[in-house]
Amino acid sequence: MIVWALFDSGNGFEIPYENLTYYNNYDYPISKPTKFKSNLDLNLSKIKIPNEVEFNRTGWSYNERSNIPGKLVDEIFEKVIKENKHENTRQYSNENSRQSQR
Known part of the structure; x- marks a missing residue:
């Protein structure tokens, strides 16, 4: 993906964390994996749970x-x-x- 390539190529961006999660860890019927790049470790839930519904049948x-x-x-x-x-x-x-040290 071009956007991530720009971020990853060192164009002045430092985004050290790829926060992986699955949508169905958050009450979504599909186990859609997603990464949120961030300067913070978001520690998102990443439990692989089977789909409630087939992705292409929604x-x-x-x-x-x-x-x-x-x-x-x-x-x-x-x-x-x-x-x-x-x-x-x-x-x-x-x-x-710093102010108290003055």
Whole structure:
């Protein structure tokens, strides 16, 4: 895929984590493997669970099959927000430490 080739080729992007997961780990009937490249290790669920429905028998359009499950989106955002708060706390603590040393 061209987009990933651009990221992987060192064009100024450093995206160290390929966060593998399967959609059916997040209440989706199909075990669709997906990787989310990120600067964070999202530690997503990656249990291989058999499909509830055959992929080619869903009758879904490409867009319907490509929709990211809401529970997966929620988990990604929760982890990013948690990491952001942790980073902000660490940054605030470092700033206070530098000011107290003056």
